[in-house]
Amino acid sequence: MAQEKDLPExxxxxxxxxxxxxxxxxxxxxxxxxxHQNKRKHGGKGTTASDYRAAPLCIFHHxxxxxxxxxxxxHGEGKISGWGFWKYYAVDVEATIHNLNRMWLESGHKxxxx
Numbered sequence: 001m002a003q004e005k006d007l008p009e010x011x012x013x014x015x016x017x018x019x020x021x022x023x024x025x026x027x028x029x030x031x032x033x034x035x036h037q038n039k040r041k042h043g044g045k046g047t048t049a050s051d052y053r054a055a056p057l058c059i060f061h062h063x064x065x066x067x068x069x070x071x072x073x074x075h076g077e078g079k080i081s082g083w084g085f086w087k088y089y090a091v092d093v094e095a096t097i098h099n100l101n102r103m104w105l106e107s108g109h110k111x112x113x114x
Contacts (some may be wrong), residue, residue: 011051011112014104019026023058025089032056052111053097061089083084 018034034054065085086093105111 009048009050012022013109014025014112015054016049017109018054018056018100021056021100023061024055024091024093025061028058028061030060032058032060033062035062037097041100051099055093055097055100 015034019032022029023032026063033056034051035057036049036051037053037055038049065088101111
């Protein structure tokens with residue numbers, strides 16, 4: 001599999017596929033949005049990670065804690081910040097992103113080239 005630093009930033013086909021999956025939060029099967037999971041090495045707050053670091057979250061969970069900052073507080077919702085969100089819901093988001101990438105490739109798709 002390609003290294004994260006070698007992957008392009010944007011791939012609309014991949015994001016469209018992510019949006020067909022249910023929300024990652026256990027017990028929530030609501031239609032998902034594509035949440036871009038940032039880590040400091042991917043630019044951190046204020047930057048959007050590569051589309052290949054996207055994970056499916058419904059609009060409620062995306063606003064509750066998936067966004068890295070402004071959206072949750074702007075709507076005045078209770079917010080579980082950063083990695084605490086994933087810990088609270090017992091989701092290993094890094095393993096999930098890896099598995100989503102693997103599923104994408106195994107389904108015959110390819111990572112978009114630069």
